[in-house]
Structure formats: C-alpha cells, structure tokens
Amino acid sequence: MVQQTLKTPEELLRFQLRTAMTMENDSLAALGELAKAARSAEIKKLFRHHADETKDQIANLREVFRLLELKEATAPSPSTKGISRQAGSLIERTAPKLHDQVVLSCALGNEHYEISAYQSLIIAVSGMQAPQAVALLQDNLDQETHTSEELYATLQRIA
Numbered sequence: 400m401v402q403q404t405l406k407t408p409e410e411l412l413r414f415q416l417r418t419a420m421t422m423e424n425d426s427l428a429a430l431g432e433l434a435k436a437a438r439s440a441e442i443k444k445l446f447r448h449h450a451d452e453t454k455d456q457i458a459n460l461r462e463v464f465r466l467l468e469l470k471e472a473t474a475p476s477p478s479t480k481g482i483s484r485q486a487g488s489l490i491e492r493t494a495p496k497l498h499d500q501v502v503l504s505c506a507l508g509n510e511h512y513e514i515s516a517y518q519s520l521i522i523a524v525s526g527m528q529a530p531q532a533v534a535l536l537q538d539n540l541d542q543e544t545h546t547s548e549e550l551y552a553t554l555q556r557i558a
C-alpha cells in the first residue's frame with residue numbers, strides 16, 4: 400500500500416487525531432485485560448473506573464472530529480498495540496503474586512503515552528480558533544494525568 404505523505408500541519412493533525420482514536424480503543428481493550436489480570440479488588444476497580452472514563456474520552460474525540468469538521472476515522476497505533484503486547488507477555492512470565500505490580504506499571508506506561516499524545520494534539524488545535532475542541536482534549540488530558548497519578552501512588556504503596 401502506498402502511504403500518502405502528510406504535507407501540512409492540518410494533515411498531520413488529522414492523522415494524529417485518527418491515531419488517538421485507535422489509541423483510546425486499544426486502551427479500552429487493555430484496561431479490560433489488566434482488570435482481569437489484577438488480583439486486588441481495589442486495583443480491578445481502578446481499572447474499571449478508568450475504562451468508563453475511556454468511553455467518555457472516545458466520545459470527546461468524536462466531538463473533536465465534528466467540531467474541526469473532519470471525517471471521523473482511525474489510523475494505526477502500533478505504540479499502544481506494543482504496550483499491550485508487552486503487558487501481556489510480562490503477565491505471562493511473572494508469578495501471580497507480582498501481577499498487581501505488573502498491571503499497575505504497564506497501565507502507567509500506557510497513561511504516559513496517552514498524556515504525550517494529548518499534549519501534542521492540544522498544541523496543534525490551539526492555533527485553530529476551536530476553543531471547544533481544545534477544552535475537550537484538555538478534559539481527556541486531565542483524566543489521563545489524574546489516572547497516572549493514581550496508578551503511581553498505588554504502585555508506590557504496594558511495591
């Protein structure tokens with residue numbers, strides 16, 4: 400397949416938004432897997448709560464496409480697929496008593512990736528006279544940041 404070169408900031412943004420959509424879909428799937436692999440009820444609950452937030456984040460991204468008058472679509476996100484694969488293989492090769500530690504650290508990695516994706520999107524959309532779109536992306540970024548802090552604090556507590 401011939402890949403089209405992205406030539407303008409707008410084309411780059413459209414592609415990154417599509418990648419973010421895949422990233423959130425991957426996160427939703429990963430959170431389900433991590434909740435299953437977690438041993439403590441508290442950590443399972445934390446993942447389920449963030450899975451609910453992730454559904455809202457997907458809705459926010461849909462709205463951003465609409466506000467920017469872009470066709471909603473997805474683009475490949477090999478990074479999030481890789482993070483999930485790495486989590487799966489680490490869970491497989493660790494003893495069950497370490498699984499809470501493993502799932503928290505893998506989720507933390509995913510959150511940091513998501514934070515970087517939203518930071519770049521916010522910079523790109525900030526110059527577009529679309530304050531509502533920026534606000535929705537900021538809401539997603541704030542949720543990811545809050546979740547990463549929760550994961551970090553929980554990881555520190557159990558390690």
Ligand SMILES: [Fe+2]
Pocket residue numbers: 423426453456513543
């Ligand atoms: Fe997310």
